[in-house]
Amino acid sequence: MADFTTSTHRANWIFTPQDLKEKYKDANKRAKQALEKYGATRMEVDIDGSFSYAEPQNDAKDNADKHSRPKALKIEEEQLLRAFYEFKIQDVCDAFKFPRKIQATALIYFKRFYLEWSVMEHHPKNIMLTCIYAACKAEENHVSAEELGKGIEQDHQMILNNEMLVLQSLGFDLIVYAPYRALEGFVSDLEESYDAKLGQSETIKSLHESAKAEVDKIMRTDAPLLYPPGQLALAALRRACEVHKLIDFERYLQNMFSRQHPAHATSELNLALNVIDMLINKLETPTSKDVKHIDRKLKSCLDPSSHDKSKKRKHRSKESSTEMQDML
Amino acid sequence: MGDGRGSNSGSNSNSKPEWLEQYDVIGKIGEGTYGLVFLAKIKSNRAKSIAIKKFKQSKDGDGVSPTAIREIMLLREISHENVVKLANVHINHADMSLYLAFDYAEHDLYEIIRHHRDKVNQPINQYTIKSILWQLLNGLNYLHSNWIVHRDLKPSNILVMGDGEEQGVVKIADFGLARIYQAPLKPLSENGVVVTIWYRAPELLLGAKHYTSAVDMWAVGCIFAELLTLKPLFQGQEVKGTPNPFQLDQLDKIFKVLGHPTQEKWPTLVNLPHWQSDVQHIQGHKYDNAGLYTVVHLSPKNPAYDLLSKMLEYDPRKRITAAQALDHEYFRMEPLPGRNALVSPQPGEKVVNYPTRPVDTSTDIEGTISLQPSQPVSSGNSMSGAMGGPHVMQNRSMPRPMPMVGMQRMQPPGIPAYNLASQAGMGGVNPGGIPMQRGVGPQAHQQQQMRRKDPGMGMTGYPPQQKSRRF
Incomplete structure (x- = not known):
């Protein structure tokens, strides 16, 4: 427990540089393949707990010829985007005046999560907030999702929707040594x-x-x-x-x-x-300007149909993502 | 946790969740504010029984219950013969509830004590008491040396394995309130102190802000006395509905047996928040100090008495530790403690057959799972248009299976032979001499009762057995 030598941290979450490279490559490859196959990379949790890629709308699928198909993120772009959101984690934690321990725990959750997934499968903005939320619970500094969401003008339901996914992806190895x-x-x-x-x-x-x-x-x-x-x-x-x-x-x-x-x-x-x-x-600290084009690319990967639909159907989430941009 | 991420099972709302298919659920064996406990058999190995603890969703729609998270995260890190083993974690995505699967233990000290008092009408034999106590201390010593305080030890949380390879082995259970020492402090009032007060250490009753491992040792002392006499040692009436930890009646009960604590014997007593109010209160009282030995019917010269009195030492800093207790003379005298606490290795010793746990077969685990018809779980920012109907992808499982059982601890690569981190990380070097009690929240969270309406919630007697059918 308080003994690092017998911890899950040491047993399951310390890697070689080669391991990391492989994992990032694998996740990227998997998302790329999904993009080719389904035309989108976003993952959904099914009612029975399995994960699957969101099925794009038929028209999106039909139109998805070689030209209009969104381009997958490169490994380096994923890395840059993660770096951006990792910086955001510190930002948000500072804004809430959370102790450093929580910040560190949230960061480690975030890093571990993206050893399992590509940013193309789960948007890092959502995962970042859920990691902070989970870190607060684990470190006994419970902040309600609503409070957290309000503080950064984000939909708190999204935090809750991703909670189980994050916990599961971390294998419930929640004790982290900062x-x-x-x-x-x-x-x-x-x-x-x-x-x-x-x-x-x-x-x-x-x-x-x-x-x-x-x-x-x-x-x-x-x-x-x-x-x-x-x-x-x-x-x-x-x-x-x-x-x-x-x-x-x-x-x-x-x-x-x-x-x-x-x-x-x-x-x-x-x-x-x-x-x-x-x-x-x-260490890079990318600005929102640096990642703007990656984020745009990511959006179309996650959800190719969002471009034409966003104005009508996704008004609300569009709005909040604009707010996010402002915050960023 | 390698479950719940199936492949082609589809989203048929009428079918069981996939993980449940591996079990035959027999019935309900317990209930508490945290949720329900079910007894199940593993289909592939009928000899193996499992207790499945279902956590209710946390109230006010705030995601996974923090108690569940805490219990899982602690259990993931620990492994000891005398600590309950978490076999698996299951997730029901439909209502985001969590199920913890434990190796099943047929008995617990609450039932064993009750059986002796109400049914066989005779004390528990010395071998069994000593073996139970030794194993309890052994598990606790492991926890404490790993910087974990249990905080809610009571007879119903101390399990004893039934027939099988581990027969008579003691398992400490219910880590919903357990804490790592360095966890941050929170004021008591924030969560309210609602756990059983009978086993609560005097420093907590007097408002101490820090939990130390000594609070667990006090509880062990109370449990030891209860094993000897079959009666709870200090049965105070709980004042409920107040976040105030100051429980006068409980203190009264303690003082009547042990006498009033004095500043000479317990120097830091004066610093405790409720000491002043206590002083006012006790001015009208006279404690005759009945004497612990008369209550437990032991001679003051008996090593068992000596050990007990050291566990019930007022000053938490002087109270015996688990490690010291294991070394006590009591455990070196005949009968020596054994691994099977229920069956003495001495031939001719009478074996008590304890009843099996009552099982309520009328409550079905599936009834509590509440699968909603094909409702996509992901809402919020998800694109509802894309979610029409049950869409099943082939074998899109999680990238990495993470089985809970038999997970290998690999030597992580890249760690030099000297394990500097483990020492500087925590506990080890501790060059600053950071005290043990540092930063442990004194608060107890919501009431955590395992499998029955427990005594201690202001009742002076044992509650009637819960209505249930025998399995």
């Missing part, structure tokens, strides 16, 4: 070993703050699917130390190792930290 707590541990450890000498608890505090900001960034990379929370925390701490130049991080690490793992060298760990570092450096 790096913030590990970071807290390292920082108090640092404080104990350095504070006496430095006499600067204020500086340690600001070091902690910048490390937290680094964790915030890490949470938007693939790193949480690749490394355990303790290593994510150390990577964040190392970056913060580089800026603050207060503490010799290498020495601290050596120190800690000689205390706790005398048999091991730090080289292996340093390799992991370097990879995490690289992932942070590569």
Whole structure:
């Protein structure tokens, strides 16, 4: 439980970079095939609990010759869109003043969900909100769907409709280990070993703050699917130390190792930290402008008939998606 | 959870949900505010019985019940011989209800105690008491070392396996109120304290804001005494309808047996919110301190008494822990505790045959499933035009089956040999010396009764057996 070594987090949700690549590729491929076969990629939950692609209207199907057929998203486009909505998760959580733990849990749910599905199958905007909602429940900070929906001017029924899908896709593995707590541990450890000498608890505090900001960034990379929370925390701490130049991080690490793992060298760990570092450096924060065309493409994949119908039939949801655009 | 995502079963509203096909549902065995519990047999293995717990949808249309979510998420992480095993999770998409399938346990301490008191009219034998207590502590030690507090231990939540390979093995059940230590705090009033008060620790009755593992140990003490005497140790009258945890009558009952707590013995007592009101209240009372040993009929020199009194220590910080209790002299004396609590390895010991659980065969699980005729579940932003009729796609199942049973714990790739994370992650290193009681919400959520209208809701006696037919 509180033991990461025996957790579902470690057993089921830590991958190799190769694993991730395969999963993203598979999901993308599956959605592409559905698009070719059915002319749309949106998934529905049937009454018996099975999932199926929404059947497009006959006319849409008939007209779906090679020219008018929507184009599937590329793997990179899916990635960019996920990155966009992951940033949104932090945005929304900040707006609600949720604790960082909830934010991290929601982000990890979101990431795990899209290892199972393509964004073309389930719109990330909906999934993002449902992940936040589920994270609140799991972290005992219950916020009603209505309240959540209201706060961001979204239909709360949509959040509820997707809840079971999200829980199921996560395999009900809902306990998530975020790096913030590990970071807290390292920082108090640092404080104990350095504070006496430095006499600067204020500086340690600001070091902690910048490390937290680094964790915030890490949470938007693939790193949480690749490394355990303790290593994510150390990577964040190392970056913060580089800026603050207060503490010799290498020495601290050596120190800690000689205390706790005398048999091991730090080289292996340093390799992991370097990879995490690289992932942070590569982190993109796309703006709504950056993803606008992808989102348009996505809309036609999900629901090719929506273009001509949206004005009449989907007035309401159209409206709310405009609001969403504004919010974004 | 590899179910409910079938393929060609179609959306025939008259058929059972697909997952239900694997079971023969025998009948209802329990009921509570959370929902219903059914007994079922697995068709492919008739020897195996399963208890299916159906959660009601959460009220006010707010999706999956948070209690269900909490219970599942905890159970997914734990595995121990003395903790109930979650065999599967089923989803009924029609009404978005959740079904948890557990390995079935034929007995529980509530029934065992009742049987001895009302039917056989004799105490439970020493071997059985000791074995039950040891296994209960063993399971609890596992939970506590995994930073989980159960918070609602009572006889009806302690199950004992019936005939079969695991006969007489104790299983701690009902994790609907369980918490991880580091879960955030919420004020008590938010959810109302409505669980049974008979097993509630004094610090909680006096308004302590933190649940610690010590509250579970207090409950174990109460259960231990009840196994010895066949009577609940502290049967207070509950004041209902108030979020106030301050239950005067329950405190009275405790003080009458254990005497009034003093600041010398329990230094942090003065910090408890309701201590002041208690002081005013007790000025008019005189507690003679009847003495715990007279109530449980044990000599103060008896190791069983020593262990019991250490569980019922007022100061939660001094109260014995599960690990310490397992090490107690009581468990090293004859008769030694065993794995089969119901049958003593000593030849010639009389075996009590406990009755099987009453099953109400008039309540059908399907009647509670309420499949609506072909209503698409997805509404809201879905395109209703595209949803006409039952549309069935071939084998569009979930991308990854996630069976609950026998899930392998693979060594995750990419984790270096030294497991730094597990130590820095939580608990392990704990360089800051973060205290155990940190951040555990004192609130109990809605009432969680497993399978019967339980005692403790202000009743002084046991309720009559629920009307039901024998299976």
